[in-house]
Each structure stands twice: as C-alpha cells, then as structure tokens.
Amino acid sequence: MTKSSRMRQRNRIKASLALSGWNRWRQSRTIEVTEVEESRLLRSLVQALVIVGIIATDVAAETQFSLWAVPLSIVGAFWSWYRRHDRNISTKFCIAIAMCYALAAFFGRLLGELNDTRVLLAELLIQLQVCHSFDLPRRKDLGYSIVVGLILLAVAGTLSQTLAFAPMLLLFLAIALPVLVLDYRSRLGIEERGAKNNGQEVKKFSFVTFKSTGILFLVTLGLGLTVFAVLPRFPGYQLRTFPVSAPIDIQENFDGRSIVNPGYVREGSGRGTNGGSGSDAQGGTSVDETFYYGFNSEINQNLRGEMKPKVVMRVRSQVEGFWRVLGFDRYTGQGWEISRNEQVVNLKRPTWSYQIFLSPPAIALSTREVVQTYTVVSELPNLIPALAYPKQIFFPAPEIAVDPEGGLRSPVGLSKDLTYTVISQIPYRDRTLLGQASTNYPKNIRNYYLQIPPEIAAQVRQLTQEILANYNQQRVGQSEKALTSPYEQALYLAQYLKQNYTIPENPLALPYLAENEDLVTAFLFKHKGGYPDHFSTVLTIMLRSIGIPARLTVGFSPGEFNPFTGLYIVRNTDAYALTEVYFPEYGWFAFDPIPGHPLIPPSVEEAQTFSVLQKFWQWVAGWLPSPVSGFLNTLFAIVLDGITAAIAWFIALFSQGWFGILTALIVATGISFLIWLGLQQWQIWRRQRTLAKLHPIERLYQQMLDWTATQGLRKHAAQTPLEYAQISHQHYPTSVAKVIEEICQAYMSWRYGGQLPDVEELTMQWHTLKKYQLSDKKIFRA
Secondary structure, eight states: OOHHHHHHHHHHHHHHHHHHHHHHHHHHHHHHHHOOOOOOHHHHHHHHHHHHHHHHHHHTTTOOOOHHHHHHHHHHHHHHTTTTTTOHHHHHHHHHHHHHHHHHHHHHHHOOOSSSOOOHHHHHHHHHHHHHHHHSSHHHHHHHHHHHHHHHHHHHHHHOOTTHHHHHHHHHHHHHHHHHHHHHHHHHTTTSSSSTTEEOOSSSOOOOOOOHHHHHHHHHHHHHHHHHHOOOSSOOSSSSOOOOOOOOOSSSSSOOOEEEEEEEETTEEEEEEEOOOOOOOOSSOOOSSSHHHHHHHSSOOOOOOOOOOEEEEEEEEOOOEEEEEEOOOEEEEEEEEEEETOOOEEEEOOOOOOOEEEOOOSSSSSSEEEEEEEEEEEESEEOOOBOEEEEEEOOOOSEEEEEETTTOOSSBOOOOOOOEEEEEEEEHHHHHEEEEOOOOHHHHHHHHHSSOOOOHHHHHHHHHHHHHHHHHHHHHHTTTTOSHHHHHHHHHHHHHHHHHHHSSSSSSOOOOOOOTTOHHHHIIIISOOOOHHHHHHHHHHHHTTTTOOOEEEEEOOOOOTTTTTTTEEEEEEEEEEEEEEEEEEEEEEEESSSSTTTOOOOOGGGGOTTTHHHHHHHHHHHHHHHHHHHHHHHHHHHHHHHHHHHHHHHHHHHHHHHHHHHHHHHHHHHHHHHHHHHHHHHHHHHHHHHHHSSOHHHHHHHHHHHHHHHHHHOOOOOOOHHHHHHHHTTSOOOHHHHHHHHHHHHHHHHHHHHOOOHHHHHHHHHHHHHHHHOEEEEEEEO
C-alpha cells in the first residue's frame, strides 16, 4: 500500500468516526426530544387546571387576567402539541425574551406596591405560564403547569373574601384528581392502549371510571371540610406584612377636623362635607337609607326611620369585637357632639412604609394584640373603624388624624375596595379589678365626661339613685353585697334599661321631640323607651348623674361571621351606639344597654380557637332540647379548653431554650408512638371484624394470605390464587406449599364452582402447620 493510499484510508476512517460521533450526538438529541407526553387527555386536563387557576385569580382579586391569558395559553397548548417532536430553538429564544420582559415589568411595578405583592406575583406567574405553554413537549413540563395552576389557586384563596371562590375550588379539585391519576400512569409508563390481539388493538389498562372518580372526589371533599372545621385558629397573624391598598394621593392640606359623611345633606348642595354645623344635624327629619347618622362630629337623635341593609365592610380578625368609629363627650339635649373637634392630632407615615404608630394609653391590665384587616365594600365616611386602643395602622394615605376621643380619620372618604390593617392592644376585662377601681378621676376626665344639662341633672340623678337603692335594699336582705363600685352600678343600670324599657316596633311610632324637649327625660318618664341608640344615651347620662365618667361611642357590631372565608360581613344596619365608662388606671370599657344585645360587647375574652366548629355546633344546638344542649355545651367547652391549653403548652416549650425543645421532641415522639400503636390495634380489630363476617373457606383463605404476607411472600393483586400457589413452591418447603395449594384450590372451587370443601380438615391442617412452624424455625428456606 502506497503512502497516498494509506493517507486516504486514514482520512476515510477519521471521517467515518466523525460521522458516527455526529450521528450519535444527533441520535441522543432526537431521543431527548422525542420522549414526549402523547396523552391528549392529560394535556387537555392540565390546560383546564391552569385556566381554572387564572379565572380563580380574576374572581378573587377582581382582575381581568383571563381575557388575554386564557386564549393565549390555549393557543400555546395547541402549538406545543403540534411541535412536540421538534427542538423549537427559535421558539425557546422568543420565550426567553418574553419572560425577561415580564420580569422587568414586574420589578418596575413592584416599587409602588411593596406592602402587598400578591396580585403582582400572580400576574407575573400567569405571564410566565403563558410563555411556557408554547413549549410543553415532556411530562415534566406539564408537571410545571400543574404546579402553576395550584399556586394560582392558592393565591386566589388568600385574596378571596366571598364564597364566589368556592365553585372554582371544587372545579379545580374535580379536574385535579384525574390529572394525578394520568400523571402517575405516565410516570409508570403505562399506556392507555395495549398490544394487538388478532389484528385489533385492545385496551390493556382502563382509565378510572366516573363512579370511582366521583367517590374519590366526595371523600376528598369530606376530609377537607372536616379538617377545615376542626383546624385550630389562633389569635394574631404569623406574618408581619399586612394587606394595604395602593397609595392614596392627597391634593389639599389635611387638617383632620372635617368629617365627610355622604349621608348628611346640606340644603342646596347635595351630599358633601359636614363639619358639625347646618340644619341637617339638628332638624327633625328622617335618617338616610344608606348611611348611619352617627358618623359625624355632631349627631341629632331626633331622627326617625330605618336604613336599608347593605354590606359596607369585610373584616378579617381572629377576635370579634365592636369596630369603633367615633366617641362623643358633650350631650346637647337631643344629640351629641365632639366638643374638642379642633384638637385633632395629625400623624404622618414615612414615604417608604405604610405603617403609622399611635400612642395608646398605659393600662394596668393584661392585654392581647389583635390584628384586624378591613376591606371596604361600599362608600363610607372618612372615619376609620378599628378595635379599641389601636397602636399601629397600615393605611394607604400619607397621614391620618386622631381626635381626643380616640377616633381615627382619613384625609379622604373610604372608597370601595380600600384595604387597611390595624393592630390594637386590647385589655382583658377583669371584673374583680375593675370593681375595685378608684373613683379619684383625673381633672381632664371630670371636665368633659360628667357634663349634664342643668335642667335635667337633678331629675335623672334622683331616678338613678332610686333604682340603685331599691336593688341594694332587696339584695342586702338576702345577704348579698350592695352595689357600691362604679363597674357593678354600670352593669346593673344597663341591665335595668334592657328589662324595663322597650323599643317600638314601628320605626316612626315615637313623635319627634319638641324644640326644647330633652331626649333622656322623654325616654325615662314619658315614652318609657325609645330607639336603640337612645338606650345608650340614657345610660351615659344616668351614669354621669351619679358621678361616673361616661361617653357615647358609635361603631359597628362584629357582623355576620362566614366560616368558609373567615371574614366578618358588616352591614350599615350593624352600626349603633353604646356607652363607654372610664376606670382610673384601666381605661375605657363599653356597656351595651340595648335590648337584644349582649350586655358586654364581644372582645378578646370571647376568642375561640375552634371558631368554625363552634359556629357549626351553635347551628346544631338550636335543634336540640335546652338540657341536652346545655350539657353538651359544658362538655365541649371542657374538652376544647383542654385541647387549646395542651397545644399552647406544647408550642410554649419551643421558647424555653434547649431543654424546652428537647422536652417538646420527647413529647412529640411519645405521642406519635401512641398514635401508631393505636392505629395498629385498630387495624387488627377491624381486620378481625371483617374476617368474622366472611364464609369459613374465604376466612381461612384470607388468614392464610395474611400469614404468608408476614413471612415475606405477599400476593400481588394481579395474581390468581392458583398462580400464587405455584409460586409458593419456590419459597416454602413442600409440606407448607402443599397446604397453601390445597387452600387455594378449595377457595377457587367454592368461589367459582359452587363446591363446599371440607373446611374443618383444611383448618386442622393449617393450625398444625402453624404450630409446627413455631416449633421449628428452620422449616423455611432462605
């Protein structure tokens, strides 16, 4: 061979090696691309999951992402299906560019909404999913889409405040169950159609039936609702980033003195601002049908009529309470006013934060921090409802004002969809300590909260003292203590008004007060009753007449609790007035004298860890006899209090250093072992009950399978009894395998042939074999 021929041969070998290497690389790339998910049903259901997640986000956040995201994602799904076997390099470059653009837009908007980024993150996730939908060749790509749909549904759950989210959750669950089955089949490599039989393709594995899917759906839903009902709900928030609306721009200077209540109408000007003057506040007219009359710097209680119910707020709070709005110190004879309305204090927040700090008074009582988030549903005045003693507020406006009575004011009216969060430090209502409170009131308290019109002071004082004297005279004779403390006197007077004075059924039954007629005296001596807010006015003046400082406060009752959303639905008709009484060193505490209302408004003392379960029980207890419901209430209270105390003790261990953490781990391990042991015994007991109900030969067959499973030879579900008997000869000695085979044959003859074998003989052989096995451990081969 010449030198040139050798060179040509060497070049051909090099070219052949290079070509084979290129082919191997192309083959590896082709294999990677061609390993695609071929199930159209799985792809369609995954796309449906994503669509449900997008629509759920729209429903919860009141956005319109689905208008563009759903059509584009469907187009992307079709594109990825027809291009599933291609490498799609150009498509991937376009997707990468679009994702970078979406990320840049997200960071650009993030600076303006740092406090609550849930909607922004959801929109970014939707944009990324739409881009991703154009390249879904493999099963794991569909898995990413499943996770995206689940995340969007979770975001919608955190944003939702109504039950409109519930149908989306049920629809998502109904689609997710078959998706999980199909995804699992795809992971195992199980094809929907099997091999051909006589030239015809037959199904090897069938898809889950509608019946089995429906049963699984109902079981999952039932378990979810059960867990939801019994899940403990502890007071407070675990996160310190609270929901707040987008920033509000203020065009004019805010002095804090004006109150904007659309329900008050100036003559000739329509709805607008009323700073506390004008004929609308003092004339004898009817109440506005939409807005509560008490939200103003001065109020006229010589009004008649009633409001039409309308939802105004949704409140998320682990503790229900009186959502306080305003307090009044000066009684005008037919209403109230804030005498120091010009002494408001403006508080500003920094530009980088929504948080505004307030200065609640020092209170010599145990307190609890309560976080409330308010979402305005319909227009409200520029007054900010909150639980008593707020210490922090996260509000979108750059500043707010605080009046001398503790009311919070916004620069603008509270518009629809406005959201803010308040943190209050609520004191516990200790009746013993409050009953021992001093009567040495500070000068500023005496100056403003003991005021009574002189023309009615003596008459009201005489009646109040007679009521208390009559009670003391009756109780002292029965060896009970007389009412001497301001707290007990306030409690009794509130209860006395509830029991001895009435509310007219007709909102227009009582005549308007004359120009110089006093509301309190007309209530006590003329009409023997009045409208709901009149009761609180009368209690306040009666307490002042005997030297107990009190003021009128207005706000909203807790409203209707929705256990599915965890929100309190507050309506305009939930607004009313009650009395606050001052106790030195302990602050202001409310009393409610209105008939049909609880004597003491709900507060932190009424907090329930198992709130949803409690609401459900209250519904059931309404159908039971009183003795039965009373006994069960006591029993459930003891059990739930014990569970709550145990959980609180366990959580507190983690804050006690290494010793506490070690103790908690030991306790958790011990409880886990006891639970496992109990489950084992329960399974054994359940298995024994099941076997007892079977035919003797079937019971013997099942006992044999249970025993062989403990020895390491478990019967596969696809094996027939005879196939299992044949395999047993490979694992057991002949004597053992022969007994197993006889039992299997007897079971098959009984089940499919209708022949009744000699069960007693088989049972004796089986028990003899087990005894022999216990005496000789070497009967089995390794």
